[in-house]
Amino acid sequence: MRKLYVFSKFQTILLLRSFKSTIIGFLLPVVMFFIFSNMLSSLEVPETGKTIVEYLIPAFIPIIIINAVVVIYGQYFILYKEQQNLLKYKLLGLNSFTVSFGMFLATLVFQTIATLLLIIFAVATKGVSVPYDNLISVILMIILINLYQFSIVVLLTAIVDKSTTYQSIALIIFYIQIFLGGLTFPPEMFPQVVKNIVYAFNPIIYGLEAMRGIWTDGHSILDYGKEFLILLLVSIFLISMGLVLAKKREKTQYQ
Template identity: 35%
Template sequence: MIGMLWGKILLTLRNPGALIASTIICMAFAYLTGQSAFVKIEIPMYSSADGSNEEIIEELNKGDTFSFVLQTEDEAKKKVAEGNAEAALELGQDSYVIYHAGASQNLQLLNQYIGRYYMKSVQEQQIVQLADDPVAAEKVFQEAEKEPAFQLVLSSFNQKDAAEYSQPLQSLFGFTLFFSIYTVAFTVAEILRDKQSGLWDRFILSPTSKAEMYLANLLWSFLVGYIQIIFVFLVFKFGAGIDFNGRFGTVLIAVIPYLFSIVALSIFLTGLVKTMSQFNSIIPLISVSFAMLGGAYWPIEIVSSELLVGVSRFIPITYGMEMMKGAVVSGNSILDMLYPVAILLLMGVILMGLGIRLIEKRHV
């Protein structure tokens, strides 16, 4: 079995093109669909008012959309004129000016964002000025920001549990699980290729048992998919700044039962088809359908059809997305994932048993 595993490794190293291409495409799709959350819009700004510019920038940069950079007036306006920035911001004592070369959707968002900041600032100044002791009033404001007196909880009267959502994580998890189907499936399909070329019969005549032959192929298929997923997650963790809310290790554990079910699904599909051309035609159909119904392209929570939601419960991607988003977004523990893990393991055992039986019965 070790020899077969080593042979699979060498074969992959000689022809890594398909694996590299699928990994790059996966990262490109995940980045582009979640780009608005990965990259903030840089806005050069300068101030004509007295005060600490650092404190103003720190307060403005707490938002998720814009990144404000302090520059001189000439530098800020030059960037806008050359098209290197959508807008430049001039901050005054009680007013602000936005310089821009053309209209864009982000200008309205910028105007609303800065307007809210000034409205809050003016209100605080008026309250402090009207207070008997302005210094004490300023301290009260600072303490209230650190420890607010009230905690507001938002809920909807027509929705019991509002689903938590993160666009970058939705894109990253969805496309990673989607493209891993291709990686795993075409690696498992080497069994079919070996049977067609007669290499499988030569393995049977060798001292290696059939169990070891299947185990070597399926183990390598799992490892290739797992390595690809780890690599993609590491790139986004250190390259795009996705911190996984401190649950990176939990995500890597959660993906294991999903990959097991995909390996089992691939061996089942290998047993159903007779030729590689049939396999090549059925995999895109299966993977795209699973991604659409399982919530890889969009959150499954927004689907209102009970029929489609019911169908999604038979798709591995549904449980893979549920586990990973639950771990990172909702903070679920390993124990909270036992139900989807059990479902994926059950799917894997059933599909793998059926797949191996079909392969053994079918003479290719």
């Protein structure tokens, strides 16, 4: 446990020192909120009777998670694999799980700071309400969305060897999730054909629906059993696939 704490603290410091990627990660959701909350402030979300501003925070928190896990954590982890750092740390008494989880914990610190910054900005500029009475459900959904993004990284890093390749694929996945997952424009605004494709192939939309209901409408996470189960099962499937592929690759390398 001590080793995990020390390593995750070290990774957090490294992450916060990466000025360019860190500052973009901190400011992107704030800038997006500023633009969308002013540009679309009078636009009502179809079938809800509420303005789009009320749904921005539960949509932008998943964007922070996707950026932190798929883009930042995944990039750092694939770099460690590419540079054989996992083997080096193993010689120092840190197994692969400790290294991986320590890096993941560092991104959780990043997520927390970026999320708090976004919420403070939204409350100060637009008077957005924070569901204090529903925080447990909010936190549980945030954990589940993290697990789903982590599962994507597990699968990608089992398939991809080069950090440059991973970076390109990760950015594509990032943009597909935020633009075709309802995280920028509400899914109610999608044409029916696009909506059908999104619900079939982009599971983040289920996380968005749950987050919106929990954050904006005051529902419990228990009201979103289907969405919770879909994200959980997809996450387990992707992680299982990633572990199987990683083991096969290891066997091939040692033959």
